[in-house]
Amino acid sequence: MPQQVPTNIITGFLGTGKTTAILHLLKNKPENENWAVLVNEFGEIGIDGAMMSDQGAMIKEIPGGCMCCTAGVPMSVGINALLRTQPDRLIIEPTGLGHPKEVTAKLLSEQFAPYVDLKATIALLDPKYLSIDKYRDNQNFNDQLESAQILVANKMDNATEQDIAELAIWFETFKQTHPIESAKLQLLTAIHGELPQTILDIERTDITQETTTSHHHHHNHADFEPQFALKPGEAFTRKENKGQGYFSCGWIFGAEVNFNFDQLFSMLSAITAERVKGVMNTDQGCYAFNVSNGVVSVNKMSLDGFESRLEVIDSQLMPWQQLEDVLLSLMVD
Template sequence: MTKTNLVTGFLGSGKTTSILHLLANKDPAEKWAILVNEFGEIGIDGALMADSGAMVKEIPGGCMCCVNGLPMQVGLNTLLRQGKPDRLIIEPTGLGHPKQILDLLTAPVYEPWIDLRATLCILDPRQLLDEKAVKNENFRDQLASADIIVANKEDRASQESRDAFDFWWQNFGNDRQFVMATQGKIDNALLDLPRRNIAELPASAAHSHSHAPQKGLAALSLPEHQRWRRSLNSGQGHQACGWIFDADTCFDTIGILEWARLAPVDRVKGVMRTQDGLVRINRQGADFFIETQNVAPPDSRIELISAVNTDWNALQASLLRLRLS
């Protein structure tokens, strides 16, 4: 049986960073697999995990639990039967609802395959000050489904956000374990804690219907001789726009960083080739992180998510002007 953990968390809470930390500190003798789902269709996390040593399967373009769970089942079956990992980590989109995923993982058909351990919810406590997030059913149910709450980004916390977390904990979460973390640095031992929270979650209206079939990552590769392409996705009150550029396209370093920092959107995530090397970009609201990446993906990818209507054409025009080749 494969030890399995669900790692949830709202947009920008630090799920991918936390998983990368767990991967960097795993037992080298263990084989790990990651099933990752992104709201947008571009698929950024696979590039970010390219040098992690884990088997990675991406489900871009919406919530993995939709279409009667078919995208998730295909990815799950591929990893379990072909990869035979010692541990599987499932990272749903920040806009994903945990109920259907947990229902699938605990279904009788997977009993011989999956040893479901603790579910972790990565939380940026500042999100508890955001009325839009607090009223979002996915945000609430991600917290409600968790066995362990990881209060992440402690280095960014204010007294107000700490007070908000204390209030939430006393009223809604004190039957579960919580840990504080900075930059997703959590103890791998948390993954082996048992699943204790088996409260029945309500069904999500936003996830109770079928969407159009989602595209696999291979469908997003650039056709021969095409230098770049754009993909759009929308749902659950958010819209995403992403771009892929071929490996020969290089961007002005300062220009692409300023473009990402100033874009009028909620979320920016990407891995971009610049004249100074490969740069990883991660922005949530005003929080903006950049770092170099050693292993190059076969292209540059960047994706933006917004909760309001956005002029993607204007953003695209300014992005294209930053190309050096």
């Protein structure tokens, strides 16, 4: 490598808008630069990579929430593959249920330190979560915030006056217990993940790295690539995952399968799961669907010949077979 690659970890809990923020950064990156993104997802089918591939970046995915498992082999393989492309910048998006401190420790290790210029870690936060016990009491939620030097209160357009007041009180308390100097800890606000490019060049503040593995849902992936390609003649497949108090179910449908857009939108609007993502071929074209807090966001994609993918994550086990039956009923010729 001729020089160290500027690298950022962009973390945050489920539904805080990490993927949307990265998409905004990719869309507005300098035209002469080639960026690479390593994506880790709790689900088994990989949605975020499909959304980002439309922006021309080099994407590698690690499914199943296992970026740091098996001694970090999946992550190491993925990073090595991306560094070999000699990108101008590397962005790493851990799963919303992941432990960014372990990712940081890996990037600062002797294996990668000569090749990676690790900048400030950025953690996205939905202010509404600060008033909900199941988030504030979640160890992963707190670990992600503790790992960051830059906190971004995203989705400020949906925040109430009470949410904003709670954010200010929380941040003052957080600074008192954060392991870096409070003067160097930054809190920014954003709408729709619209982060300024300059945020990526803020230097990292050295803090003591404490890694934990007890909360991990371990896998034994031999490689970082998904191992779930559709078999010849198979119209779709389903993959489930569970761990850390959450359950996920994902589907992949063959590129020849299309869905009724209006009916699909209605179905996704009715799902009460905490997180729903999909990139789906419909009778109106290929669209990315993103459902968070009951709000469905839709973006047109330029993908062609793409296998449709849908992932549902919730803290309760859902009736996956019933959901699958509804999906199958929405298929059109």
